[in-house]
Amino acid sequence: MIDTLFTGLSLGSILLIVALGLAITYGAMGVINMAHGDLVMVGAYTTVMSGIWLHLGFFAAIPVAFVVTAMIGLAIERLIVRHLYGRLLDTLLATWGVAILLQQAVRLEFGASFFGRHIEGLGTGLQKVSVPEWMQGTFTIAGADINIYRTMIIVVALLFTALTWVLMYRTPVGMQLRAIMRNPKMAAACGIDVDRMNALAFAYGSGLAGVAGVLMSGFKTVFPDMGTPLVVDGFLVVVVGGVGSLFGTLAASGLLGQINGVVAAVSNDILARAVIFGVVIAIIVFKPSGLFSYKGR
Amino acid sequence: MTSRRAIEIAGYALFIAAILLAPLVLGEFWINRIAKYLVFGMLGVAICLSWGYAGILNLGQGLFFGIGAYMMAMSLKLASTTSQQAASDTPIPDFMFWNAEPGAEQELCCITKTSFLWIPFQNQWFGLVMAVLVPTLIATGLGAIVFRKRISGVFVSVIMLALVLLVRLLIINNQPLTNGFNGLTDLGSFTVGAVVFDNFSKATYYAVALALALSLIGARLLVETRAGMVLQAVRDDANRARYLGFDVPHYQTFFFAVSAAIAGVAGLLYVNVASFASPTFMDLSFSITMVVWAAVGGRQSLLGACIGAILINVMEAGMSETQALVESWRAIIGIVFIAVVLFLPRGLAGLAGDLIDAATRPRSDAAAKLQVTSNRGGA
Amino acid sequence: MGAAALTLDGLGVDFSGFKAVSNVSTVIEEGELRVLLGANGAGKTTLMDLVSGRTRATEGRVFLFEKDITNREEFVIARSGLGRKFQIPSVFKDLSVRRNLLVASCPSRGVFSNLRFGFPAASRNRVEEVLELIGLADDAQETAANLSHGQTQWLELGLLIVQNPKVLLLDEPTAGMTAAETQKTARIINALRGRHTLVVVEHDMAFVREIAERITVLHLGQIIAEGDIAHIENHPQVKEAYLGSGGIH
Numbered sequence: 001m002i003d004t005l006f007t008g009l010s011l012g013s014i015l016l017i018v019a020l021g022l023a024i025t026y027g028a029m030g031v032i033n034m035a036h037g038d039l040v041m042v043g044a045y046t047t048v049m050s051g052i053w054l055h056l057g058f059f060a061a062i063p064v065a066f067v068v069t070a071m072i073g074l075a076i077e078r079l080i081v082r083h084l085y086g087r088l089l090d091t092l093l094a095t096w097g098v099a100i101l102l103q104q105a106v107r108l109e110f111g112a113s114f115f116g117r118h119i120e121g122l123g124t125g126l127q128k129v130s131v132p133e134w135m136q137g138t139f140t141i142a143g144a145d146i147n148i149y150r151t152m153i154i155v156v157a158l159l160f161t162a163l164t165w166v167l168m169y170r171t172p173v174g175m176q177l178r179a180i181m182r183n184p185k186m187a188a189a190c191g192i193d194v195d196r197m198n199a200l201a202f203a204y205g206s207g208l209a210g211v212a213g214v215l216m217s218g219f220k221t222v223f224p225d226m227g228t229p230l231v232v233d234g235f236l237v238v239v240v241g242g243v244g245s246l247f248g249t250l251a252a253s254g255l256l257g258q259i260n261g262v263v264a265a266v267s268n269d270i271l272a273r274a275v276i277f278g279v280v281i282a283i284i285v286f287k288p289s290g291l292f293s294y295k296g297r
Numbered sequence: 298m299t300s301r302r303a304i305e306i307a308g309y310a311l312f313i314a315a316i317l318l319a320p321l322v323l324g325e326f327w328i329n330r331i332a333k334y335l336v337f338g339m340l341g342v343a344i345c346l347s348w349g350y351a352g353i354l355n356l357g358q359g360l361f362f363g364i365g366a367y368m369m370a371m372s373l374k375l376a377s378t379t380s381q382q383a384a385s386d387t388p389i390p391d392f393m394f395w396n397a398e399p400g401a402e403q404e405l406c407c408i409t410k411t412s413f414l415w416i417p418f419q420n421q422w423f424g425l426v427m428a429v430l431v432p433t434l435i436a437t438g439l440g441a442i443v444f445r446k447r448i449s450g451v452f453v454s455v456i457m458l459a460l461v462l463l464v465r466l467l468i469i470n471n472q473p474l475t476n477g478f479n480g481l482t483d484l485g486s487f488t489v490g491a492v493v494f495d496n497f498s499k500a501t502y503y504a505v506a507l508a509l510a511l512s513l514i515g516a517r518l519l520v521e522t523r524a525g526m527v528l529q530a531v532r533d534d535a536n537r538a539r540y541l542g543f544d545v546p547h548y549q550t551f552f553f554a555v556s557a558a559i560a561g562v563a564g565l566l567y568v569n570v571a572s573f574a575s576p577t578f579m580d581l582s583f584s585i586t587m588v589v590w591a592a593v594g595g596r597q598s599l600l601g602a603c604i605g606a607i608l609i610n611v612m613e614a615g616m617s618e619t620q621a622l623v624e625s626w627r628a629i630i631g632i633v634f635i636a637v638v639l640f641l642p643r644g645l646a647g648l649a650g651d652l653i654d655a656a657t658r659p660r661s662d663a664a665a666k667l668q669v670t671s672n673r674g675g676a
Numbered sequence: 677m678g679a680a681a682l683t684l685d686g687l688g689v690d691f692s693g694f695k696a697v698s699n700v701s702t703v704i705e706e707g708e709l710r711v712l713l714g715a716n717g718a719g720k721t722t723l724m725d726l727v728s729g730r731t732r733a734t735e736g737r738v739f740l741f742e743k744d745i746t747n748r749e750e751f752v753i754a755r756s757g758l759g760r761k762f763q764i765p766s767v768f769k770d771l772s773v774r775r776n777l778l779v780a781s782c783p784s785r786g787v788f789s790n791l792r793f794g795f796p797a798a799s800r801n802r803v804e805e806v807l808e809l810i811g812l813a814d815d816a817q818e819t820a821a822n823l824s825h826g827q828t829q830w831l832e833l834g835l836l837i838v839q840n841p842k843v844l845l846l847d848e849p850t851a852g853m854t855a856a857e858t859q860k861t862a863r864i865i866n867a868l869r870g871r872h873t874l875v876v877v878e879h880d881m882a883f884v885r886e887i888a889e890r891i892t893v894l895h896l897g898q899i900i901a902e903g904d905i906a907h908i909e910n911h912p913q914v915k916e917a918y919l920g921s922g923g924i925h
Contacts, residue, residue: 032451080635080639083639084638084639088450088451089354089450089451089454090638090642092354092451092454093588093589093592093634093638094634094635094638094639096585096634097631097632097634097635097638098631098635100627100628100630100631100634101628101631101632101635103627104624104625104627104628104631105628107624108621108624108625108628124620124624228581228582232458232459232462232581235455236455236459239452239455268470270466270469270470271466271470273462273466274463274466274467274470277459277460277462277463277466278463280459281456281459281460281463284448284452284455284456285442285443285446285448285456288446288448288449288452519791521793522790522791522792522793523782523790523791523792523793523794523795524787524788524790524791526771526775526778526779527779527782527790529768529770529771530768530771530776530779533768533769533770533771534766534767534768534769536766537766537767537768537835538768538779539750539751539754540728540750540751540754540759540760540766541754541779541780541785541835541839542751542754542755542785542839543751543785544751544785544786544787545751547786547787548787551787
C-alpha cells in the first residue's frame, strides 16, 4: 500500500516539476510551448555535458541547466512567440518546429557529425548520468522500501513549487505577472511592461524545464527523443489543473500521479497511461476550464 | 471565369493527369514508392479540409488513418496464406497462436479471449467498409460532444492529441488482439475478381491515384457548395453564423467527419501499398508531421496541401542516403516549418496564389482604383 | 392592436448573487418599435442576451408570439424569427458584402440541404433588394473588412433583414456613426417599421426622438418606467436615474 502511494507521489512529483514551467508560460501568455519537453531534454543533456566537460557534480548541474534552458526560452520568446501574439494554434505549431530543431541539434551534435566529428555527450545514442553514492539505494519506512533518489525528486519538486509560489505571490514581479494572467490589457494600462514580463515568465518556465531535465537524467536514460512524451504529460496536467492556478498544477499532478500509480499497480504501466488520457479527455469535455481555474466573468 | 480560377482548374487537371499517367513511364519499384506519397497527399487534403476550411486543427489525424489501416489489415491478415493454412477451419493469424489461451479451441472464435472480434473480417469487404465507417463514426461522435460544448480550438487539438495516444496505447497493450507493438505483417492481398491488389501491382497504384483524385475533386466541390460558404462564414465569425440560424456544431462535425473518412481511406490504401499496419501510424510525431505538410503546402489550399505532402516526402526520400543527411533534412524541415508559420501562413500555395494575382493584376488595376475613390466619396 | 410579438414575463438572471436583470415583464406588440433606454450597466445588453439565448435566464420566460423560446439555443431562436444586431458590428469580414448577404439568405440552414451549388433566384433577388435598402449596392463586391464603420453596421442590419425576421433586436445601431450616417440609419429603421417588430437599445437621444413610439427604461436591471416620450420625459424616477432635469433634447 505504502509502495503504491509512494509510486504515485513519485510519478506526481515528476509531472509536477515538468508541468510547473509549462503552467507559468501557459498561464501568463496562453502559449502552448511544444518545445517544453525538449527543454527538459536539454536540461538532461546539460547534466551529461557538464559532467563530461566541466566535471561538475550532479547538484551543480542544476543552476547550469537552469541558466542554459532559460536563455533558450528567452530566445524562443523573443524570436518566435512574440510575433505570434494572439495566434495560439500557430504558436503551438511554431514551438513544435523549435522542438524539432532542438532534437536535431543534439542528434547532429551542432553540426559536428556532418563533418564526421563527434562531440562526446551528444549524438543519436543514449547517455547516462552517474548519480552520487548517497542518493543510490533505498531506505525503509513502515516496512516498505523507499527509493532515495525518487524521494529526493519529490523534495526538489516541492521546493521549486514553493519557490515559484513565493515568487508569484510574495514579490512585486509576481504580482505583475498575476495581473497579466488575469487581464493583460488592463495590466498594460496600469503601466506594467507586459512584453518584458512575458519574456521573463517564459525564461523562468524554461529554466524550470531545465531543472526537471537534471532530475530526470538521474534515473532515466538520456536520449534525443525523451522530450515528446513529457510535453504531452505536462500539458495534460496544466489543462486538468486549470489555467493560471499554481495550486491546480500541484493538485493535478498529484491526482494524475496517483491514478497512474494505482492503475499501474493493479494492471500495467501502459493501461495506466491509457486511463490517464481517458480521464483527461473527460475533464476537458466536462470542465474545460480545468479543476481549479479562477472564475472569470 | 476569372483567370485565377482558370489557372486553378488547370492546376488540378495537370496534377491528376500526372498521377494517372505515371505508371506509363515508371517501373514497379517507383510506382510503389509514389503510391505511398499519394496516400500522404490524401492525408494532406484531409488535414486541409479540417484545418483550413473548418478551422479545426486535428493534432491526432493519425487516429483515423491508423484505424482505417488496421481495419483493412485485419481482413488482409486473415487472407494471408499463413493464416489460411493454419490447421483449423477458420483462418487464424500467426500471432494468435503465440498468445493462445491455454486449452482453448483452435478456431478464430475462441483461440484467445478477443479473437472472435476478427470473425467478420474474414470478408475483405467488411474490412474495407469498416476502414471508412469507423473513423467517420468516431469523428461524428467526437464532434457531437466536443463542438457542441463550444470547446475552444486549442483544447480540441489537445483532445485529439490525447485520443490518438490513448488508442495507440490500447492497441499496443492488446497483444492477443492486435499483435501489440509488432503490428500486423505478412498480409494477403485484396482481390476483386481477377484483379489482385498486390502491393507492387499497377492496380493498387491506380486505386490510390483514383482515390486521391476523387478526394481532391470531391473536397473541392464540397467547399464550393453553399455549405462550404457557410463553413467559411463560421470560421470567420461563428457567433454571427449562430445568430443567423446556422447550427455551427453540425457544420463543423460534418466537415470533420468527411476529413476523417478521407484519412480512413488513406489508411486502408496504405496497407495495400506498404503491406503492414503498425501502432507507429498513431505516433504523435506522425500526426503532427501531417500538419507540417499541410502548413508548408498551404493550409487553405487542398491541392497545395496535397502537393506539399508529396513534395516533402519525395525530398526526404532523396535525402536518406546517410544518417547525417536524414537528420539535417529534419532540421531543415523544422526551420522551414517555423518560417512558414511565422511568415507564410497560407503556405507555398498562398505564395503561388499571390504571384498569380500579381501577374493578372495590371489589367484590373484601373478598375480597382475607380472602386476605391467611389468608396471614399460615399458613406 | 396586433398580436404580442415578444412577451417577457418576469425575466431575470442572477450571476452568483449579482442580479444583472430581475423581474422584467413587458409585451411588445407586432409591428411596434420599442426603444430600450438606460444608463451603462442598466442591463440592456444582458436583457438582449437573455432573450436571444446567449445567457441562461435564472427566472422568468420569453415568448416569441406563441412560442416559448426561454433558454433555447441561439440558432434555434434565430430560426424562430428573432434577429439580433450587436453593439460591436459583427459581419463576415473575409467575405464580400454580397456573399455576406447570400450566406444569410440560405433558404434552409441545415448542412445537408446546403450541399448544393449556387443560390436560388429568390435568394439572389432578395439580396439585391436588401443591398438597395441598406445603400450598399455599389459596394457589393467589396470585402467586408474594408467597409467603414457605418457601412459595417448597415451590412449587419442587411444580414438580419435578408432573413425577414419577425422581431429584430438592435443593440445601439448608431454607435460610432456620424450625424449623416445616423440619419440614414433612421431612414432604414423607419422603412422596416410595421412589417417587422423592432426593439432598439439606444443612447443617442436625437435618434430616439426620430424613431420612438414607446420607450422602456431600465435601471439596475429593472424596469422603472414605460410609455411614450412625453411620459418618460416627465417621469421623476427616470429624471433622477438617467435624464437629469434637462429632459430629452
